[in-house]
Amino acid sequence: MYLACFKQIRTAFIMLILFTVLTGFIYPLIVTGLGQLLFPFQAGGSLIKEHGVTRGSSLLGQSFTQASYFWPRPSHTATFPYNAASSGASNFGLSNPNLLTAIHERLVKYTQADPANKNPIPVELLMGSGSGLDPDISPKAAFYQASRVAKARGISIETVHTIINQHTKNRTLFILGEPRVNVLELNIALDALK
Amino acid sequence: MTAIALWQVTLYLLVLLLCVVPLGAYMAKVYQGQPCLLDSINTPLERMIYRLCGIQSQEMDWKQYLRALLFFNIIGLFAVYAVSRLQYFLPLNPEEFSAITPTIAFNTAASFVSNTNWQAYAGENALSYFTQMSALTVQNFLSAATGMAVLVALIRGLSRSETTSLGNFWVDMTRGVLYILLPLAFIFSLILISQGVIQNLKPYEKFTPIVNNATEQIMPMGPVASQVAIKQLGTNGGGFFNSNSAHPFENPNPMTNFLEMLAILLIPAALCYMFGVMINDKRQGWALLAAMLCLFIPLVLGTIAFENTAHPELTQLNIDQSSGNMEGKETRIGTTLSALWAVATTATSNGSVNAMHDSFTPLGGLVLLGLMQIGEVVFGGVGSGLYGMVLMVIMTVFIAGLMVGRTPEYLGKKIEPYEMKMASFAILIMPIFVLLFTAIAAVTPSALSALGNPGSHGLSEILYAFTSMLNNNGSAFAGLNSSNPFYTVLGGLGILIGRYWIMIPILAIAGSLARKKTIPQTAGTLPTHNAFFVILLLCVIIIIAALTFFPVLGLGPIVEYLMLWGFHGH
Numbered sequence: 001m002y003l004a005c006f007k008q009i010r011t012a013f014i015m016l017i018l019f020t021v022l023t024g025f026i027y028p029l030i031v032t033g034l035g036q037l038l039f040p041f042q043a044g045g046s047l048i049k050e051h052g053v054t055r056g057s058s059l060l061g062q063s064f065t066q067a068s069y070f071w072p073r074p075s076h077t078a079t080f081p082y083n084a085a086s087s088g089a090s091n092f093g094l095s096n097p098n099l100l101t102a103i104h105e106r107l108v109k110y111t112q113a114d115p116a117n118k119n120p121i122p123v124e125l126l127m128g129s130g131s132g133l134d135p136d137i138s139p140k141a142a143f144y145q146a147s148r149v150a151k152a153r154g155i156s157i158e159t160v161h162t163i164i165n166q167h168t169k170n171r172t173l174f175i176l177g178e179p180r181v182n183v184l185e186l187n188i189a190l191d192a193l194k
Numbered sequence: 195m196t197a198i199a200l201w202q203v204t205l206y207l208l209v210l211l212l213c214v215v216p217l218g219a220y221m222a223k224v225y226q227g228q229p230c231l232l233d234s235i236n237t238p239l240e241r242m243i244y245r246l247c248g249i250q251s252q253e254m255d256w257k258q259y260l261r262a263l264l265f266f267n268i269i270g271l272f273a274v275y276a277v278s279r280l281q282y283f284l285p286l287n288p289e290e291f292s293a294i295t296p297t298i299a300f301n302t303a304a305s306f307v308s309n310t311n312w313q314a315y316a317g318e319n320a321l322s323y324f325t326q327m328s329a330l331t332v333q334n335f336l337s338a339a340t341g342m343a344v345l346v347a348l349i350r351g352l353s354r355s356e357t358t359s360l361g362n363f364w365v366d367m368t369r370g371v372l373y374i375l376l377p378l379a380f381i382f383s384l385i386l387i388s389q390g391v392i393q394n395l396k397p398y399e400k401f402t403p404i405v406n407n408a409t410e411q412i413m414p415m416g417p418v419a420s421q422v423a424i425k426q427l428g429t430n431g432g433g434f435f436n437s438n439s440a441h442p443f444e445n446p447n448p449m450t451n452f453l454e455m456l457a458i459l460l461i462p463a464a465l466c467y468m469f470g471v472m473i474n475d476k477r478q479g480w481a482l483l484a485a486m487l488c489l490f491i492p493l494v495l496g497t498i499a500f501e502n503t504a505h506p507e508l509t510q511l512n513i514d515q516s517s518g519n520m521e522g523k524e525t526r527i528g529t530t531l532s533a534l535w536a537v538a539t540t541a542t543s544n545g546s547v548n549a550m551h552d553s554f555t556p557l558g559g560l561v562l563l564g565l566m567q568i569g570e571v572v573f574g575g576v577g578s579g580l581y582g583m584v585l586m587v588i589m590t591v592f593i594a595g596l597m598v599g600r601t602p603e604y605l606g607k608k609i610e611p612y613e614m615k616m617a618s619f620a621i622l623i624m625p626i627f628v629l630l631f632t633a634i635a636a637v638t639p640s641a642l643s644a645l646g647n648p649g650s651h652g653l654s655e656i657l658y659a660f661t662s663m664l665n666n667n668g669s670a671f672a673g674l675n676s677s678n679p680f681y682t683v684l685g686g687l688g689i690l691i692g693r694y695w696i697m698i699p700i701l702a703i704a705g706s707l708a709r710k711k712t713i714p715q716t717a718g719t720l721p722t723h724n725a726f727f728v729i730l731l732l733c734v735i736i737i738i739a740a741l742t743f744f745p746v747l748g749l750g751p752i753v754e755y756l757m758l759w760g761f762h763g764h
Contacts, residue, residue, distance in 0.1 A: 005261065007248070011364060012266040014247045016273060016336075019371060023335040024328035027376065028420035031383045035393040035419065038384070043393045045415060045443065047401075054401040059390055059442040060413060062403045069405065073525065084413035085398065086319060087437040089522045091552040091673030093651035095754050099521065099553075100507055107511065120514035123505075127521040130440030130532075130549045136525035138517060175201050177448025178517075178528035187404060 048184070060084050061135040062184055067113050068152035069190065070137070070145050072183040073124060074106060077132035090128045103127065114148035136180035139168045153190065163189050199498050199530040206452070206534065207491070210459055214483070217460065218467025224373040225346045225366065226472065236372045243368055253359030256705025259347055260698060262363040263340060267307050267694075270333055274303035277329040278321070287322035288397035294320060301682035301689075306330055308693035309337035309575055311425065311432030311545055311668035312685065314676045318414040318435050323395055330432060331421045335379075338428030338461075339370035341577030344697050345465065346472075348581050351704030352605050353473045355712040360704055374461070375428060382457060383423035390446035393419040418443055426457035429575040431545030431668040439535075439548040440524055451527050451535070451548060458538045458546070462573035465580050473605055477723035482583055485728045486572045489735070490541055493561050493572075497533040500558040506759050519558075522550030533558065536669075540565040543575030545668025552646065552655065552671040556755035559671070560747060563658055566665045568739040569624060575666060578693075581700050587722065588617045588703070590734045594720050594727075604722060606712040613706060616699035623695045624664050625742040627688055631660040632746065634684070641680045646673020650757070654750035659685065664692035 035043035048055045056062055061072045063082040075081035076090040092099035106126045111117075122141040142164045150157040167186050170179050223230040244251065254262065278294040281287055294302065298314045305312045306329070315321065321330070343366035350360050387393050398412045418434045422444050425432050439445040439454055463483065470479020501523075504515035518529035527535075532549035539546055540562040551562055565572060571583040588602075588609055595602030595609070602609040635641035635656045645652040658671040663685045670676060676685075721727060 004258075005265075008258075008262050009265050009269070011247045011249060012262065012269050015243070015266065015364065015367070016269050016332075018243055018246060019336060020273070020328055020332045023371065023376065023424075024332040027380065028327045028331060028417045031380065031387070031420040032393050032395060032417055034384060035387040039387050042390045043387050043419075044396070045392045045394075045399060045413065046390050046446075047399065054399060055404055056401050057399075057413060057442075059446050061442075062405070064405055066405065082403075084401075084411055086316065087435050087441050088316070089437060089440070089550040089553070089672070091550055091646050091671070092521060093552060093647040093654070093671075093673070093754065094505060094519065094521070094555055095649060095651050095758050096647045103508065107513070111512075118512070120512050122517065123508070123513050123515045124517055124520040124525060126513065127519075127523075129520075130522045130524045130547075131435075131437040131442060133437075133442055134524050134526075135442055138525055140514070140517075171198075172448040172452075175198065175205055176452050177526050177531065180525050184404065191404075 048188075056184060058182060058185060059135055060133045064183065064187060066152070067148055069187045070142060070149060070183050071125070073129040073134045073137060074102070074127065075132040075134075076128045082133060084133060087131045087133055089130050089132055114151070117144070117147050119144055135182050135184060137183055139164060139179050139181055142181045142186065149190070155193065159193070199502075202530055203494055203498070203534060206455065209456060210463055213460055214464050214467050217464035218479075219471060221374055221464060221468045222471035224369050225468070230373065232373055232377060240368060240372060244364075247364065249362070249364045251362050251365050254362055255358040256347070256351075256360055256701045256708075259360050259363045260701045263343070263697070264694070266336075266363075266367070267340065270307045270336060271303045274306055274329040274333060275299050278302055278325050281322045281325045284322065284324045286324035286327070286395065289322070291320055291322050297679045297682040298677055301686040304686040304689045305668065306333040306430070306432060307337055308666050308689050309341055309428070309430055309543060309578065310663060310666040310689045310693070311430045312663050312670065312676070312689065313432055313668070314682050316436035317433060323416055326421060326434060327417055331424060334421065334424040334428050334430040334432065335371050335375050336367070338375055338424075338430065338576045339367050341575050342370045342374070342465070343367055343577070344700060345577035345581045348584060348700055348704040349469060349472045351707040352607060354708050355710060357708050358705065360701075360708060375424065378427050379420070379424040382427065382453070383419040385453065386419040386422060386450055389450045391419040391422060391450060392443050393417055414443070422454065423457070425546060426454045426544070427461060429458065429462065429542045429544040431539065433546060439546050440550070445527075445548055448526060448531070451531060454546070455531070455535050455538055458535075458542055458544045459573050461576045462542050462579050465577065469580060475605070475723070478605065481723040481728055482580070482587070485731050486583070488728065488732055489572045490537070493541075493565065494534055494537045497537050497558050497561045498530050500555045500561070501529040501533040503555060506761075519553070519555055522553030524549065536562055537565065539669055540667060541570065541572040541574070542579060543570045543666045543668070545662065547669050550672060551658070551669055552673045556751040556758065559654060559658070560751040560755070562669070563654070563661055563747065563751065564739065564743070566661045566667050567625070567628070567743045568735050569621065570665050570667065571735060578666065578696075582696070585617050585620055585700070586731060586735050588613060589621065589738070590727070590731045591720060591722065593734060594730060598720070600718060600720075603713065603719065606715065607707045607710050608713065613703050616703045616706075620696045620699040621738065624692055627691055628657070628660045628664045629742070629746065631684055631688055632657050635660070635680065638680060640678070644675040644678035644681060646675065650750055650753040654754065657746055657750055660688055663688045666693050
C-alpha cells in the first residue's frame with residue numbers, strides 16, 4: 001500500500017515535470033517562433049511606428065480630449081484613462097449611482113463642446129468599455145462627433161464624413177461583430193490632411 | 195431582437211454542431227486506445243512519457259484512480275504556488291515583478307489546478323512570462339485533461355460490467371493532452387496570432403501617444419496567444435490580462451471573438467457524442483446534448499434581449515440607446531455577442547469574459563448566476579460538465595423510478611442506495627457552501643469592504659463570487675476586490691471543495707457501477723433517450739437549483755431589477 005502510494009507520487013512528480021516542459025515551454029516557444037516567423041507584425045502587437053518611434057498599437061485605444069480630435073469611449077483603467085499597462089473596467093452595476101453621475105457628466109461634456117448639435121448621443125460614448133482600451137467607436141458615434149471636429153479644425157463636415165466612411169469596418173462575413181471605426185487611425189488620418 | 199442577432203446565434207450554433215460528430219468520434223478513439231490520426235507523431239512521445247514515468251498502463255480500480263488524480267493535482271498545486279512565490283528569482287521576468295502574496299498565490303494555485311481560473315491578480319501587473327507559461331498554461335492543459343479523465347472513468351463504469359477496473363489515470367491524462375488538447379491549442383493559437391493576438395517574449399513596449407508627446411507610456415507584451423488558445427479550449431478561462439478577452443490583445447476582432455467563443459463549447463459539446471459512442475448507444479449522447487441545448491438557446495436569446503434594453507433612468511435624456519447596455523462592453527463585439535459569450539462561459543465552467551458581467555442588466559446577470567447554480571451542467575466544464583449531467587440523470591431516473599414503483603436503472607445499471615447517496619452528496623456540496631460562504635461574507639465587515647457596488651447589487655457580487663468559485667467557473671462580478679484576503683482564502687477553499695468533493699463521489703459511483711451486471715432492457719425500462727426523458731431531466735435540473743437559490747436570487751438581481759425598472763420603466 002505505502003509502496004504503491006510512493007510509486008504513484010513519483011509518477012505524478014515526473015509526469016508534471018514532463019508536461020511542464022512540453023506544454024509550458026516547448027508549446028509556447030514553438031508558437032512564439034512560428035508566430036514571429038509567419039506573422040511578425042501581429043505577434044509583436046500591431047505597432048504603429050513614426051520615424052522609428054512607437055506611437056501605439058492600432059489595437060489599443062488612446063486618450064483624446066481636444067475638440068479637434070474624435071473622442072474614444074470612456075475608459076476606467078487604473079491611474080489615468082487609456083493606461084495601456086493596466087486594463088480594466090468600471091464594473092458599475094446599472095443601479096450604481098456613480099454610473100449615472102458619470103453618464104451625466106459625460107453628457108454635459110459632449111453638449112458643451114458642441115451646443116449646436118441636437119442629435120441624440122450614442123450611448124457607447126457615455127458608457128465605459130470592458131477593457132478600458134477599446135480602440136473603436138461605432139460609425140454612429142463618429143458621425144455624431146463630426147460637426148465638432150469639423151468646426152475645431154476649420155474644415156468642411158463633408159471631408160470629415162469622407163474620412164469616417166473610409167475608416168469604417170463592417171461586420172466580418174456580414175454577420176460577426178459590429179460596424180466600427182478605429183479612433184486612433186481616424187485621428188491620424190485627420191492630422192495627415194494638412 | 196434584431197435579425198442580425200439571430201443570424202449571429204444561428205451561425206454560432208451551426209458551426210458548433212458541425213464539429214460535434216467528428217471531434218466526438220475522434221475523442222472516443224483516443225480514450226479507447228484505437229488507432230487515430232496523430233498516432234505517427236504521438237506514439238513515440240507517448241511511449242517515452244510512459245517509460246520515464248514508469249507507467250505500465252495497468253488498469254486501476256476507482257480508489258487507485260482517485261489516488262493518482264489527487265496526488266497529481268496536489269503536486270500541481272504546490273508547483274503553481276512555488277513558481278508564483280519565487281517568480282522574482284526565476285527567468286523570463288522582464289518587468290521584474292516581485293512574488294505574489296501568499297494568500298493570492300494559494301488562491302491562484304487552487305484556482306488553476308482545479309480548472310477554475312478565478313483571478314485574484316491583474317495579469318499584466320503581477321505575473322512574469324515564466325509564471326504565465328510554466329505554471330498557468332501548464333495547468334490549463336492538465337486541469338482540463340483531469341476533468342476529461344474523470345468523465346472517461348465514469349463512462350467506463352457505465353459501459354463495463356462485473357469488473358473493478360476503470361482504466362489508467364496516467365494513460366488517460368497523457369492521451370488527453372497529447373491527442374486532443376495540444377494539437378487543437380497549437381492550431382488555434384496560430385490562427386489567433388494571424389488575427390492580431392500577440393505572442394512574444396519582449397519586455398513591455400514603450401510608446402509615445404499621438405497627442406501626449408511628452409509622456410511616455412507602456413503597453414504590455416507576452417506569450418498571449420498560446421495561453422488564450424488553451425484557456426478557451428480547456429474551459430479554463432484565466433486570461434493573460436486583467437480584462438481577459440475584452441482586451442484587444444487577447445481578442446482583437448470579430449473573427450477571434452467568434453473562434454474563441456466556439457472554443458468554449460467545442461470540447462464540452464463533442465464530449466456528449468463521445469459519451470454516446472463509448473457506451474455504444476449514440477441516442478443517449480444526443481439526448482443529453484438536446485437537453486443542454488433546450489436550456490442554452492432560450493437563455494441566450496433572453497440574455498441578448500436583456501442586454502439590448504435601454505437603461506430606464508436614461509430614457510428621458512437626449513441619448514440614443516439603440517446599441518443597448520454598453521457599459522463594460524467593447525464596440526467591436528457589441529451587446530449581442532457579449533451576451534452570447536457570457537451565457538456560453540457560465541454554462542460551461544470556462545469563465546473567460548469579453549464583457550464585464552458586473553455591468554450586465556440585472557436579469558442578464560441573473561441568467562449567468564443561474565447557469566452556474568444549476569451546477570454547470572449545460573455543456574459544463576470539459577469532462578466536469580458531462581459528469582455533472584450524469585448525476586442529474588441518476589437523480590432523474592431515481593425520481594421517475596419512485597413514481598412508477600420500479601428500481602431505477604440507467605444504461606442497464608441498477609441505481610441503488612449507494613449511488614443515490616453519492617449523487618445526492620455531490621449535488622448538495624455546491625449549494626451548501628455557496629450559501630454558507632455568501633452568508634458569512636454578508637455579515638463580515640472586511641468582506642463587505644471589498645464590494646464595488648452598493649445595495650442589492652453588492653449582494654449579487656458576493657453571491658456571484660462564491661457561485662463562480664464553488665462551480666470552478668472563474669468569471670466574476672469584478673467590482674468585488676478579489677485580492678481581499680477574505681475572498682482569496684475562503685474562496686480558495688471553496689474552489690478545492692467544489693472540484694474534489696464532487697469528483698470523489700463521481701469516481702465512487704463509477705467504481706460501484708462497474709462492478710454491477712448490465713441487465714437487459716425490458717418493456718418496463720424507462721427509456722432515457724427520448725423527448726419525455728429530456729423534459730423530465732430539465733425539470734429536475736431546474737427544480738433543484740430553483741429550490742436552493744431562489745430566495746437569495748430574490749434579494750440580489752431580482753430586487754435590483756424591480757427597483758430599476760419598477761420605478762422608471764413604465
